Amino acid sequence: MSVDIEVFGQLLPDQPRRRNIDISEPTTVREVAIKIGLDLKLIGLVTVDGVQSGLEDSVQTDSRLCFFPFIDGG
Amino acid sequence: MKFLRVNMTDKTVTVEDVPQEYHGLGGRGLTSIMINAEVPATCDPLGPENKLIFAPGLLSGTNLVNTSRLSVGAKSPLTGGIKEANAGGHAGDKLGKFGIKAIIVEGQPKERKFQILVIGDDSTELIPADDLVGIGTYATSDRLQERFGQNATIVCIGQAGEYLMTGAGIASTGEKDQRSNHAARGGLGAVMGSKGLKAIVLLKPAGKALELSDEKILRAASKTFAQELIQSPKLGVKGSQHLYGTAAIVSAVNEMGSLPTRNFSDGNFEPSVDLRGEKLREIILAREGKVGTRCMPGCTIACRNLLPDESGKPIVGSVQFETIALVGSNLGIGSLDDVATINYMCNDFGLDTVETGAALGVALEAGLAEFGDIKGIIGLLKQIGEGTTTGRMLGCGAATTGRVLGIRRVPTCLGQAMPGYDPRTLKGNGVTYATSPQGADHTAGNAFGARKEVNPLGTEGQKQLSFKLQNIAAMLDSTGMCLFARPPIISTPQLMLDMINGIHGWGWTMKEYDNLSRELLRTELEFNRQAGITKNDYRIPEYMREEPLPPHNAVFDVPDSDLDTIFDDL
Numbered sequence: 001m002s003v004d005i006e007v008f009g010q011l012l013p014d015q016p017r018r019r020n021i022d023i024s025e026p027t028t029v030r031e032v033a034i035k036i037g038l039d040l041k042l043i044g045l046v047t048v049d050g051v052q053s054g055l056e057d058s059v060q061t062d063s064r065l066c067f068f069p070f071i072d073g074g
Numbered sequence: 075m076k077f078l079r080v081n082m083t084d085k086t087v088t089v090e091d092v093p094q095e096y097h098g099l100g101g102r103g104l105t106s107i108m109i110n111a112e113v114p115a116t117c118d119p120l121g122p123e124n125k126l127i128f129a130p131g132l133l134s135g136t137n138l139v140n141t142s143r144l145s146v147g148a149k150s151p152l153t154g155g156i157k158e159a160n161a162g163g164h165a166g167d168k169l170g171k172f173g174i175k176a177i178i179v180e181g182q183p184k185e186r187k188f189q190i191l192v193i194g195d196d197s198t199e200l201i202p203a204d205d206l207v208g209i210g211t212y213a214t215s216d217r218l219q220e221r222f223g224q225n226a227t228i229v230c231i232g233q234a235g236e237y238l239m240t241g242a243g244i245a246s247t248g249e250k251d252q253r254s255n256h257a258a259r260g261g262l263g264a265v266m267g268s269k270g271l272k273a274i275v276l277l278k279p280a281g282k283a284l285e286l287s288d289e290k291i292l293r294a295a296s297k298t299f300a301q302e303l304i305q306s307p308k309l310g311v312k313g314s315q316h317l318y319g320t321a322a323i324v325s326a327v328n329e330m331g332s333l334p335t336r337n338f339s340d341g342n343f344e345p346s347v348d349l350r351g352e353k354l355r356e357i358i359l360a361r362e363g364k365v366g367t368r369c370m371p372g373c374t375i376a377c378r379n380l381l382p383d384e385s386g387k388p389i390v391g392s393v394q395f396e397t398i399a400l401v402g403s404n405l406g407i408g409s410l411d412d413v414a415t416i417n418y419m420c421n422d423f424g425l426d427t428v429e430t431g432a433a434l435g436v437a438l439e440a441g442l443a444e445f446g447d448i449k450g451i452i453g454l455l456k457q458i459g460e461g462t463t464t465g466r467m468l469g470c471g472a473a474t475t476g477r478v479l480g481i482r483r484v485p486t487c488l489g490q491a492m493p494g495y496d497p498r499t500l501k502g503n504g505v506t507y508a509t510s511p512q513g514a515d516h517t518a519g520n521a522f523g524a525r526k527e528v529n530p531l532g533t534e535g536q537k538q539l540s541f542k543l544q545n546i547a548a549m550l551d552s553t554g555m556c557l558f559a560r561p562p563i564i565s566t567p568q569l570m571l572d573m574i575n576g577i578h579g580w581g582w583t584m585k586e587y588d589n590l591s592r593e594l595l596r597t598e599l600e601f602n603r604q605a606g607i608t609k610n611d612y613r614i615p616e617y618m619r620e621e622p623l624p625p626h627n628a629v630f631d632v633p634d635s636d637l638d639t640i641f642d643d644l
Contacts, residue, residue, distance in 0.1 A: 008325050009314045009352065017352075042307060044314075047329045050342075050625060052530060070308035071323045072315060072558060073495075073522035 001025050001061035003032065009069040011042060023059070030055040032065055044070030075175040078198060080191060082269045083122065083181030087191075087198045092175050098580060100132035102158040103552035103594045104176055105147025109156055110597045112178075115604035119151035119261075120238055120268040122182035128169065128229070128274070129177075131554020132574055135170015135284045136292075139300050140559040141573075142167035142370040144229075144246060145551065150260040151268075152240040152429070152471055153488040153513040155602035157260035158551065160517075162369035163248030164227040164276075166554050171279040179269050188236070188272040192222070195280045203272035208233060210422035210459070211245040214273055215253060222275050230273035232424025233459050235263030239469030241429035242267065245421065248369040251380040251391045255369050258426035259515055260490060261471070284577060292576025295569050302562035303374045310374075315558060316366050318351030319377045320395035323522070325350050327399070330530065331626045332499040334404040334492070336445045337435035338485045341496050341623050345408025349398050354379065354410055361386055375558050381414045389414040390421065396516070399494030400431025405438060406445030415448075416455060423459045425469065430458070432472035432484075432491030440479035483617050488513035488607070495522060497614055498623040498630045500530045505540035505632055508614045509640045511598035517557060519543030531628055537636040541643075549591040592644050599641060609638050 006018045015037070023032060029046050033055065045068040046053045059065065077090040099107055105127040117123035126148045133141035144166035150157035160166075169177070172193065183189075188203040206214050215228040227247050234242035242263025243256040286292055304310050314322040324346055327333045331341035347353070358365050364380040369392070380391035393414050401407065401416040420427045434451060437443070442464070443450025457465030467478050472491040476484035485492040490513030497504025502521025507514035516522075519540050521530065528535040550560055553570070563570045567584050575581055618630045 008350075009322055010312065010317055044308065045326055047326070050329055050331050052330065052526075066325070066329050068326050069314045069322075070306075071326055072308055073323065073516060073520035 003059055003062065004064045005032065005036060005067070006064070007036070007038070007067045009071070011038060011067055011069050012036070025061070027059050028055065029053055029057050029059060029065065032059055033067060038067060042069055044068055075173050078174055078177045078193070080177060080179045080200070081181045082179060082183050082189070082271060085189065085200050087200065089198075096175070098590065099552065100134070100175070101129055101143070101145040101160065101552040101554050102147065102548065103590060104129045105145050105158050106156055106594055106598050106601070108176065108178070109147055109149060110601045113149055115149070115601050116606065117149060119149045119154070120264060124149045124265060124268070126179040126262065126265045126269055127176055128165070129175065130166040130169040132552060133577065134166040134554035136286075136577060137372065138296050138573060139303065139372040139374050140370070140556045141554045142170070142372075143554045143556060144169065144257065145554070146244055146257040146262050148262055148265040149605070150262070150513070151264050152261035153490050155488060155513065155605055155607050156511055156598045157262060158512065159243065159257035159259040159262055160551060161244070161246045161255040161257040162556065163246035163252065163255035164370065165229050165246045167371055168227050168276040168279055170284060171281050172276070173281070173284070177274070179266070179271055182268060183270040186270070188270050190218070190273045190275060191271060192275045192277070194277040206272050207236065211254060211424050212422050215245070215247050218273060218275055219247070222277060225278040227276040228273055229276070230424070231263045231266045232422055233461065234424045234469050235267035236272070237461050237466060237469065238264045238267050239425070239458070239466060240264050240474070241426050241433060241469050241471040242424050243426045245424055249367065251364055251367045252369040252378050253391065254421040256421065256426065258428065260513065263424050286577055287579025288576045291572050295572035295576060299562050299569050299573065300374055303559055306561060309558060309561065314351070315375055315377045318355050319365065319379050319392065321349070321351035321354045321393065321398055323351070323395055324398055325352075327495060327522070328403075330499060331623065331628070332496045332530075334399050334485070334494055334496055336406050337404060337439045337483060338492070338496055339483070341499050342625050343403035343408070346403055348408045349402050349410060349413065354381070354393060357381065357410060363388070364391070367391070373556070375556070377558065381410065383411065390418040393417060396494045397427040397431070400428050400491070401434070404431050404435045405451055407448060407451070408446070409448070412448045416451065419452070419455050419459070425458065428493050429471045429491045430455070430468065432486070433468045433475040436472050436475045436481050436484055437468060437479065439483060440481050484615060486514060487614065488611060490514045496623055498618055498628045499626055501533060501630065501632055502528055502530060502536045502539045502543070504614050504630050505536045505637065505640065506544060508637050509540065509612050510544060511595065511602050517547060519547050531626060533632045536632050537640050541640050544595065545588075545591055548594045549587065552591070552594065595641065596644055612637055
């Protein structure tokens with residue numbers, strides 16, 4: 001299956017921010033993060049289809065995953 | 075430390091010793107408790123009985139980092155309740171170094187004439203401001219710095235404050251690129267205008283800092299505090315706050331479906347990709363503007379920026395998240411240049427960008443211009459500066475605009491506009507907006523940073539989360555500390571105590587300090603009660619309970635019983 005991913009801020013500065021990747025099923029947010037080379041310690045927030053999610057949450061096909069660094073309210 | 079009491083009726087200034095009961099108070103703690111003690115809760119907020127109080131925090135005027143915010147308090151003409159708004163810049167630090175615990179501005183001139191309050195080491199005087207009437211905050215600051223020196227700090231109002239518009243804020247100069255820092259919320263600029271006070275000029279103090287009670291304790295605590303800020307993945311030099319400013323959260327708030335869009339009718343703004351912090355940084359660097367600048371001395375976070383236009387001429391410093399949300403996506407504007415232009419105009423007129431953005435959103439819904447029509451929006455904004463009837467309506471904020479134009483969808487609590495998080499999808503902030511004695515104000519207890527603790531879309535735990543956050547905000551607002559600097563304090567509260575005790579020698583325990591913060595909230599709630607605000611006023615607008623917000627189609631469904639009981643354990 002494939003998922004859309006987008007990374008923000010200072011995460012993975014040398015890679016495209018937005019892309020579609022193929023992953024094996026079943027999988028979790030953590031596995032996707034590792035697959036694209038993210039340092040888990042630098043992830044402050046993850047959303048899956050616009051909903052705040054945890055690293056152990058499962059990922060469905062065609063989902064949109066967003067990885068944010070540590071951020072704070074304005 | 076001393077009080078300066080400025081009587082605008084007879085144009086006198088008196089210096090007073092600080093009464094014992096106010097010794098342990100600073101910032102919001104001092105402004106709110108003094109207002110409750112000295113201002114009749116039922117008074118006209120724009121009348122002679124209201125008082126406008128400027129107070130540095132308990133940590134201001136020292137060499138500590140991130141602790142120089144200036145609190146301004148009064149009865150709010152916008153909410154009808156108690157209000158404190160605070161600003162970065164140099165004023166808090168200077169007042170601390172002058173040994174001034176508060177400036178209390180009271181009375182009212184009999185004729186509509188404006189004054190300037192000039193404060194130096196040896197003298198304080200009121201002088202006529204005739205040549206500054208009708209001009210904006212930038213020109214007012216420039217002229218006063220030409221006259222009193224570039225080291226002078228200027229606190230002033232623009233046309234909006236002079237016109238007594240209830241969306242008016244108070245501007246304060248800061249570091250070179252950050253000439254406009256606002257105590258924006260609650261219409262306090264209108265209170266300053268009602269007192270006939272156009273500006274305060276703070277000359278350069280001769281003293282360097284407050285006398286310290288225990289320098290060793292203070293030095294150890296301040297070193298740890300600064301190191302933790304610098305090393306923080308969020309706040310340090312490699313952190314998003316420094317690299318992208320507060321605009322770092324535009325994408326996340328949009329992704330979570332909480333970004334105010336076209337008068338709070340959607341939580342997702344498709345063109346927000348052009349409003350992101352990443353885009354802002356890219357544009358600024360390409361145009362040789364500035365990122366990672368600071369508003370106050372010694373700030374280690376440096377979340378501010380200076381955005382130039384394509385020719386390199388500065389538009390405004392600083393473009394920040396709340397402004398991007400309220401005058402950007404909320405107005406259907408997807409260009410940072412357009413946001414910056416509106417931001418500059420609001421700053422110059424002395425307007426709160428949150429209140430004005432919300433008012434304009436309501437006006438666009440009523441058809442005064444189209445969403446996304448930058449020319450139409452600027453045309454409306456210009457009318458605020460000109461003081462036309464439409465301009466006065468808009469300048470008085472979203473609630474007034476909604477009433478005049480017959481629009482029911484008005485995003486306010488206690489008459490004050492909501493900031494950049496729709497409460498239907500960030501329900502903890504909804505609870506804060508609804509229940510804070512300060513009206514809809516994210517700085518009173520922002521749940522965005524606490525999103526891991528409680529599901530922002532759920533109802534469970536929101537009351538407890540908001541209560542905790544409101545208590546922390548009250549605590550920090552009394553110190554002059556920037557809210558962004560709170561993580562080290564939340565993880566190690568003793569740091570805060572050591573800094574306070576190191577300066578003042580009070581030997582406070584955490585329990586004593588917590589009691590003071592609770593007393594502050596109790597006092598603010600009691601003032602509001604006496605002002606006639608009931609529990610039924612502490613509510614999210616009804617339409618937000620009925621109208622699902624795309625894309626999550628969420629409504630605000632935290633039960634009233636939770637709102638009514640949030641402070642039961644205060």
